[in-house]
Amino acid sequence: MIYAVRILCMLAYVLAAPLLGGFLSGLDRKLTARMQGRVGPTVLQPFYDVYKLFQKQVLVVSRYQFMMVASFLVMVVGTGALFFGGFDLLLIFFVLTTACIFFVLAATVTNSPYAELGAQRELIQMLSYEPMILLTAVGFYMANGSFKGMDAFSADLPAIVKLPGVFIGLLFVLTIKLRKSPFDLSTSHHAHQELVKGVTTEFSGSVFAMVELSHWYENIFLLGLVALFFVSKSWWSIPLAIVAALFVWFLEIIIDNTSARVKWNQMLTSAWGVTAILGGGNLLVLELYRLFF
Amino acid sequence: MEFCILLLILLPFIISVLQAAVRSDSSRRILTFAGSGLIIANALALAICWYLGGQGSVVLPAEGGILSAGVIPYIGYAMLGIELLLAGLVVWLSIKYRRFLIALLSLAQTALMCWLELSGKIHEEAGMIRLDRLTLLMCMIVSVVGGLICIYALGYMKDYHHHHTEVKDRRPFFFSMLYVFLGAMFGLVLSGSLVWIYFFWEITSVVSFLLIGYTKEERAIGNSFRALWMNLLGGAGFAGAIAYSALRLNTVNLQTILTRPSRTIGMVIFLLAFAALTKSAQLPFSKWLLGAMVAPTPTSALLHSATMVKAGVYLLLRLSPAMAGQAAGFMVQIIGGLTFFIASMLAITHSDGKRVLAWSTISNLGLITACAGVGTAETVWAGAILLIFHAVSKALLFQTVGAVEHAIGSRNIEDMHGLFRRQPGLASALLIGIAGMFLAPFGMLIAKWEALTAFLNAGGISVLLVILVAFGSATTMIYWTKWLIKLLAVPAGTKQQKDTTSSAQWLSLGCHIGLMLLLCASYPFYSAWFVTPMLGEIGFEGVSQLLSLSDRVVMILMLAAIFVIPAVARVFAKKVRVDRSSLYMSGINEGDHRHYEDSYGQPKKMYLSNWYLADFFGEQKFYMPSAWAAVVVTVFCFILAFGGAF
Numbered sequence: 057m058i059y060a061v062r063i064l065c066m067l068a069y070v071l072a073a074p075l076l077g078g079f080l081s082g083l084d085r086k087l088t089a090r091m092q093g094r095v096g097p098t099v100l101q102p103f104y105d106v107y108k109l110f111q112k113q114v115l116v117v118s119r120y121q122f123m124m125v126a127s128f129l130v131m132v133v134g135t136g137a138l139f140f141g142g143f144d145l146l147l148i149f150f151v152l153t154t155a156c157i158f159f160v161l162a163a164t165v166t167n168s169p170y171a172e173l174g175a176q177r178e179l180i181q182m183l184s185y186e187p188m189i190l191l192t193a194v195g196f197y198m199a200n201g202s203f204k205g206m207d208a209f210s211a212d213l214p215a216i217v218k219l220p221g222v223f224i225g226l227l228f229v230l231t232i233k234l235r236k237s238p239f240d241l242s243t244s245h246h247a248h249q250e251l252v253k254g255v256t257t258e259f260s261g262s263v264f265a266m267v268e269l270s271h272w273y274e275n276i277f278l279l280g281l282v283a284l285f286f287v288s289k290s291w292w293s294i295p296l297a298i299v300a301a302l303f304v305w306f307l308e309i310i311i312d313n314t315s316a317r318v319k320w321n322q323m324l325t326s327a328w329g330v331t332a333i334l335g336g337g338n339l340l341v342l343e344l345y346r347l348f349f
Numbered sequence: 350m351e352f353c354i355l356l357l358i359l360l361p362f363i364i365s366v367l368q369a370a371v372r373s374d375s376s377r378r379i380l381t382f383a384g385s386g387l388i389i390a391n392a393l394a395l396a397i398c399w400y401l402g403g404q405g406s407v408v409l410p411a412e413g414g415i416l417s418a419g420v421i422p423y424i425g426y427a428m429l430g431i432e433l434l435l436a437g438l439v440v441w442l443s444i445k446y447r448r449f450l451i452a453l454l455s456l457a458q459t460a461l462m463c464w465l466e467l468s469g470k471i472h473e474e475a476g477m478i479r480l481d482r483l484t485l486l487m488c489m490i491v492s493v494v495g496g497l498i499c500i501y502a503l504g505y506m507k508d509y510h511h512h513h514t515e516v517k518d519r520r521p522f523f524f525s526m527l528y529v530f531l532g533a534m535f536g537l538v539l540s541g542s543l544v545w546i547y548f549f550w551e552i553t554s555v556v557s558f559l560l561i562g563y564t565k566e567e568r569a570i571g572n573s574f575r576a577l578w579m580n581l582l583g584g585a586g587f588a589g590a591i592a593y594s595a596l597r598l599n600t601v602n603l604q605t606i607l608t609r610p611s612r613t614i615g616m617v618i619f620l621l622a623f624a625a626l627t628k629s630a631q632l633p634f635s636k637w638l639l640g641a642m643v644a645p646t647p648t649s650a651l652l653h654s655a656t657m658v659k660a661g662v663y664l665l666l667r668l669s670p671a672m673a674g675q676a677a678g679f680m681v682q683i684i685g686g687l688t689f690f691i692a693s694m695l696a697i698t699h700s701d702g703k704r705v706l707a708w709s710t711i712s713n714l715g716l717i718t719a720c721a722g723v724g725t726a727e728t729v730w731a732g733a734i735l736l737i738f739h740a741v742s743k744a745l746l747f748q749t750v751g752a753v754e755h756a757i758g759s760r761n762i763e764d765m766h767g768l769f770r771r772q773p774g775l776a777s778a779l780l781i782g783i784a785g786m787f788l789a790p791f792g793m794l795i796a797k798w799e800a801l802t803a804f805l806n807a808g809g810i811s812v813l814l815v816i817l818v819a820f821g822s823a824t825t826m827i828y829w830t831k832w833l834i835k836l837l838a839v840p841a842g843t844k845q846q847k848d849t850t851s852s853a854q855w856l857s858l859g860c861h862i863g864l865m866l867l868l869c870a871s872y873p874f875y876s877a878w879f880v881t882p883m884l885g886e887i888g889f890e891g892v893s894q895l896l897s898l899s900d901r902v903v904m905i906l907m908l909a910a911i912f913v914i915p916a917v918a919r920v921f922a923k924k925v926r927v928d929r930s931s932l933y934m935s936g937i938n939e940g941d942h943r944h945y946e947d948s949y950g951q952p953k954k955m956y957l958s959n960w961y962l963a964d965f966f967g968e969q970k971f972y973m974p975s976a977w978a979a980v981v982v983t984v985f986c987f988i989l990a991f992g993g994a995f
Contacts, residue, residue: 123922131914165838169955182830183826187820
């Protein structure tokens with residue numbers, strides 16, 4: 057029974073995540089446009105864009121590019137599928153990290169100056185968010201006694217009660233992961249950024265479409281991770297979790313539209329600071345509580 | 350079996366004497382191949398004998414054996430004689446190069462040992478040699494990895510003296526020392542008596558000192574003396590531990606000491622752990638291992654992978670059950686965790702391949718050290734797996750970097766740009782080595798997870814370690830990925846170059862690659878069949894497997910997929926049209942994708958570099974503060990142990 061549900065969830069993710077992700081991306085553009093006093097494109101615009109990209113002739117600088125981006129896409133889908141299947145969070149984050157390494161390599165095999173710069177910035181972004189992501193997994197272990205995502209559904213209380221610091225820390229690095237301003241250093245959806253198109257400079261046609269697609273998959277996975285903080289064994293926790301995830305998503309759009317891009321060292325120090333103080337502090341307090349009460 | 354054990358210790362010394370006598374290249378070749386082959390065969394024979402003999406631990410001298418109890422005192426005197434000779438050598442060299450404090454350090458501990466030995470304070474005739482699973486594991490690593498490195502050295506050293514005509518060719522001495530090193534390592538891990546361990550411990554210190562100073566250049570001499578004083582300081586700690594246990598516990602047998610109640614042995618454990626930290630190059634003693642890279646590559650490969658630094662973590666793993674909850678355990682885990690993080694951070698800032706490898710060694714040893722310091726069955730399991738994988742992949746990496754250095758004339762990572770096109774063979778070896786260090790399915794990553802979980806289960810202060818591991822994992826990933834970026838870049842118009850690596854070198858590299866893949870594929874088996882029972886022998890009870898079975902299956906599938914996905918994608922990529930003109934360079938691409946038009950209208954070569962963030966993570970900024978933090982922790986724990994001891 058439980059296996060059937062898990063497999064269904066994984067299938068649902070693989071099939072529905074691009075639709076949902078694309079839709080959220082369209083909504084994001086609409087909301088952003090309204091915040092900037094523009095009308096904005098239709099909500100379905102991202103689907104049209106990606107469809108058109110897939111129709112274009114594939115031009116790559118190096119064959120390895122295609123290989124790396126395809127691996128990136130498959131691994132991102134794998135990450136999300138494992139997550140919605142309720143597997144070990146450490147394993148999931150590891151697959152995500154490996155996927156990101158493939159993304160960086162896809163940019164650098166081209167030997168292109170702009171892609172290379174973007175890739176180095178992408179590495180700094182990974183360096184910034186990676187510790188917090190790992191501590192999030194650790195936090196769930198300390199809160200639920202297991203690294204498995206599905207065990208959050210048998211907890212008495214949602215993890216957020218025990219992990220407020222970890223949650224805020226995760227929100228901080230989520231801005232990096234969602235490629236939102238002020239931390240959209242390696243590539244940005246805003247036209248005002250200066251490095252051509254950063255890490256994605258040399259991608260075109262279907263290769264670029266695959267990057268967009270994996271971005272959608274990744275966003276849904278990340279919102280799922282946010283939702284995981286709110287689930288418990290009661291049924292009402294599930295709608296609550298969805299509302300919370302959507303609220304966080306809206307919050308990220310506001311942050312995106314109200315902040316200017318920072319320098320990499322500001323991003324790194326602030327992300328590490330938040331990770332150490334809020335994330336690390338939360339875990340230490342939790343451990344002290346366990347030892348003395 | 351007894352014969353195998355004794356031969357394993359003596360054989361390398363015999364070969365080393367022969368190596369010192371051999372002058373011609375061809376006979377050295379035969380001797381090295383035969384020597385390393387015999388050592389590996391001997392270790393395998395020992396493993397087979399042990400397996401057939403019931404897989405129990407063996408303690409010598411036994412009744413009616415070759416090594417009778419009556420001979421032991423004479424061996425003791427012989428060891429003391431050799432120690433005096435070594436001390437004489439150190440004192441002579443220290444005075445020659447005006448390092449008087451080092452001479453004093455050496456004299457002090459030798460005098461202490463002489464007094465203990467000759468005044469009859471140490472009187473032990475049993476359990477001098479002890480073989481169990483941990484010993485056997487170390488013997489296999491030392492013999493296979495160490496033996497292969499000696500073979501690699503054949504090709505490398507010939508090339509080395511061809512390139513470096515300014516360095517005097519002292520190859521007989523060099524090879525002789527390599528084998529002494531192996532012999533000392535076998536002796537060290539097989540000894541059960543602290544006095545015997547100390548004897549071999551000092552040999553490794555002095556031999557590494559001689560090997561680091563091989564070129565006799567000013568920098569080499571400086572670095573070799575740094576290695577010497579740090580290791581002698583550890584040796585002094587070791588001698589102190591022997592004195593304390595001989596005088597207050599009336600035994601110098603490590604196994605007996607470990608069975609005593611923990612409050613009586615706190616001081617001994619602390620001193621031994623301190624010695625182990627110096628040998629494993631943990632903070633604040635990390636600089637000696639970094640300096641060791643001035644030596645020819647086989648030396649670094651040997652010091653960093655199979656021997657020397659592994660002696661330290663071996664001892665820590667032995668002590669681990671006694672360290673849990675003790676001052677020594679506190680010191681070892683905090684320093685280990687700190688070293689793991691700081692060293693991995695400093696590795697980001699370097700572009701010299703060997704230097705990155707050196708920091709990475711220190712960092713990984715830090716993790717093993719932390720595992721031993723926490724001292725629960727799970728952490729020690731993780732530590733042992735880390736030790737195995739680190740030995741093989743680090744040996745592979747060092748040897749490949751050495752071969753690359755001779756092939757392209759540089760060991761700078763920046764110069765390895767596009768190496769996969771230029772030297773596919775060597776680049777693949779590097780890729781496998783790097784993947785082994787931080788990607789799954791190779792064991793380092795799995796062991797790291799287990800360590801993380803085990804730290805969490807241990808609780809208390811270990812949660813601090815978890816935070817250090819989280820940061821350290823991120824920095825580790827960055828410095829390896831940067832290296833991958835350079836290897837895999839495909840600059841337009843690069844041609845494959847001739848691989849000048851000798852067959853002896855490729856033999857060793859090939860064996861390491863094979864070993865790496867084998868270790869990876871068979872990991873669940875030897876974990877269950879060998880490593881888990883080993884924990885029982887070390888002194889842990891009720892060992893459970895941490896990762897549940899279904900997770901492990903999924904994990905192995907996923908991890909295999911990581912290599913399948915790019916391979917499948919590669920097939921699809923064949924159909925993709927490549928248009929080289931599409932490289933975007935703001936419209937000033939000169940057409941060859943390597944040059945751009947500068948403001949004078951002249952073509953200028955484009956150069957892409959990795960980011961090293963030296964201002965951010967600089968050695969100047971971080972090394973001294975963290976070293977001092979480690980000193981404070983050490984002193985604090987010494988006071989704790991001292992308070993508990995008296």
